[in-house]
Amino acid sequence: MIFSRRELLIVGAGASLTMALPIMTHAATSDELIATFTGGAAVAEGGITLTAPEIAENGNTVPVSIDAPGASEVLILATGNPNADVATFKFGPLAGSFVASTRIRLAKTQDVVAIAKMADGSFASAKSTVKVTIGGCGG
Amino acid sequence: MAEDVKPRVKVPKTAAAGEVITIKTLISHQMESGQRKGKDGNLIPRSIINRFTCDFNGENVIDVVLEPAISTNPYFEFDAKVPASGEFKFTWYDDDGSVYEDTKAITVN
Numbered sequence: 001m002i003f004s005r006r007e008l009l010i011v012g013a014g015a016s017l018t019m020a021l022p023i024m025t026h027a028a029t030s031d032e033l034i035a036t037f038t039g040g041a042a043v044a045e046g047g048i049t050l051t052a053p054e055i056a057e058n059g060n061t062v063p064v065s066i067d068a069p070g071a072s073e074v075l076i077l078a079t080g081n082p083n084a085d086v087a088t089f090k091f092g093p094l095a096g097s098f099v100a101s102t103r104i105r106l107a108k109t110q111d112v113v114a115i116a117k118m119a120d121g122s123f124a125s126a127k128s129t130v131k132v133t134i135g136g137c138g139g
Numbered sequence: 140m141a142e143d144v145k146p147r148v149k150v151p152k153t154a155a156a157g158e159v160i161t162i163k164t165l166i167s168h169q170m171e172s173g174q175r176k177g178k179d180g181n182l183i184p185r186s187i188i189n190r191f192t193c194d195f196n197g198e199n200v201i202d203v204v205l206e207p208a209i210s211t212n213p214y215f216e217f218d219a220k221v222p223a224s225g226e227f228k229f230t231w232y233d234d235d236g237s238v239y240e241d242t243k244a245i246t247v248n
Contacts, residue, residue, distance in 0.1 A: 092199025096218030
């Protein structure tokens with residue numbers, strides 16, 4: 001295919017636009033999400049448990065579970081994903097315990113972080129490193 | 140609307156008053172993350188379930204906000220307190236506005 005000068009310019013502009021897109025999707029970093037969730041309050045290490053496998057063969061479905069006694073809300077983050085936020089759990093008045101499990105996608109080997117907002121307004125966090133053999137974000 | 144969306148929920152049929160029971164839920168949904176590229180090289184638009192709630196007789200048990208990083212066929216396991224006989228109501232909210240619902244009755248003896 002032979003491009004005229006004008007066509008080439010249009011194609012070039014399109015290409016640079018698609019190159020710029022992934023940078024925009026990286027905007028939601030884990031630090032910013034933590035700041036939004038806590039409102040800048042200090043986060044204590046420990047007090048809650050985040051269970052995740054050490055090695056995940058398939059990043060498309062990694063089982064994780066949280067146990068956050070006394071928490072009202074728990075935010076889960078995957079620090080190495082294109083979008084760091086994974087899920088937010090809110091425990092209602094009839095929650096039998098502060099345990100919940102789900103399955104998440106991990107793009108690569110990274111830290112999974114859980115931050116819990118306690119009933120008294122303080123924050124606690126837990127971290128777990130997961131080695132991912134095959135990433136789970138397509139592409 | 141996503142096709143073939145089928146919620147599956149596992150709740151015990153009976154419980155003692157005040158007992159804490161474990162509930163498992165799964166819903167078939169492709170959870171398109173918006174990160175993948177199709178055969179034509181363009182990004183497939185995001186299409187996920189963005190919220191899941193469970194209520195018992197109108198009182199909230201758990202309320203989850205889902206992001207694209209939740210796996211295909213979202214699975215949740217959690218505990219609920221059963222103060223009396225009643226009905227669990229499970230609701231999933233799709234990006235496209237669809238709402239999927241399921242209910243399970245439980246008897247306290």
